[in-house]
Amino acid sequence: AQRVTQPEKLLSVFKGAPVELKCNYSYSGSPELFWYVQYSRQRLQLLLRHISRESIKGFTADLNKGETSFHLKKPFAQEEDSAMYYCALSNNAGNMLTFGGGTRLMVKP
Amino acid sequence: NAGVTQTPKFQVLKTGQSMTLQCAQDMNHNSMYWYRQDPGMGLRLIYYSASEGTTDKGEVPNGYNVSRLNKREFSLRLESAAPSQTSVYFCASSDFRHSASGRAYEQYFGPGTRLTVT
Numbered sequence: 001a002q003r004v005t006q007p008e009k010l011l012s013v014f015k016g017a018p019v020e021l022k023c024n025y026s027y028s029g030s031p032e033l034f035w036y037v038q039y040s041r042q043r044l045q046l047l048l049r050h051i052s053r054e055s056i057k058g059f060t061a062d063l064n065k066g067e068t069s070f071h072l073k074k075p076f077a078q079e080e081d082s083a084m085y086y087c088a089l090s091n092n093a094g095n096m097l098t099f100g101g102g103t104r105l106m107v108k109p
Numbered sequence: 110n111a112g113v114t115q116t117p118k119f120q121v122l123k124t125g126q127s128m129t130l131q132c133a134q135d136m137n138h139n140s141m142y143w144y145r146q147d148p149g150m151g152l153r154l155i156y157y158s159a160s161e162g163t164t165d166k167g168e169v170p171n172g173y174n175v176s177r178l179n180k181r182e183f184s185l186r187l188e189s190a191a192p193s194q195t196s197v198y199f200c201a202s203s204d205f206r207h208s209a210s211g212r213a214y215e216q217y218f219g220p221g222t223r224l225t226v227t
Contacts (some may be wrong), residue, residue, distance in 0.1 A: 009149060043220055044218040047213045096154065098168075099144075099152040099153070101150055101151040102151045
């Protein structure tokens with residue numbers, strides 16, 4: 001069975017500090033992983049996907065198959081980054097996602 | 110495009126009452142999903158419909174039924190609501206697209222329905 005774990009429910013940092021939101025997964029096949037974000041009073045939306053190897057809003061995430069991790073990083077946090085972040089894992093068929101429990105990021109001024 | 114729409118936005122039910130949550134998408138997506146969001150547990154899949162005419166159980170289907178009315182609409186029904194079903198419900202839709210680097214996959218979410226069962 002596939003599983004996604006986000007060990008931190010809440011992460012609080014000061015503006016300008018680096019931030020790392022942790023995500024670990026268990027999956028027997030070739031994983032496809034995503035980060036979704038939910039800003040206050042907004043819909044859940046895709047932030048980035050590992051297969052694109054992109055940087056969105058200064059965030060990056062690297063898939064580490066050896067450690068089965070997909071941590072989300074940003075070198076300098078901004079107040080507007082405050083949101084709920086979810087790590088998600090796709091099944092082989094690509095039509096189902098398993099979400100982690102979410103991490104609330106608070107960036108203090 | 111409105112994207113994914115859900116009705117109602119809020120609902121309060123008494124234990125044992127029934128209701129249907131409505132979801133519609135205008136992106137011509139094949140797949141649609143219903144999730145519930147509970148604090149600390151993330152989003153858990155209730156039911157999904159990979160394509161029009163098919164529905165399958167997700168992680169937490171007990172107490173719910175679904176109907177894929179057509180390609181646009183996917184409804185979730187609570188036949189006899191229980192306090193444990195107090196949650197925020199999200200509908201999502203997606204399509205399976207191939208990109209040059211491999212599979213590309215994104216789910217688009219509705220605004221959610223906040224349901225309280227007393």
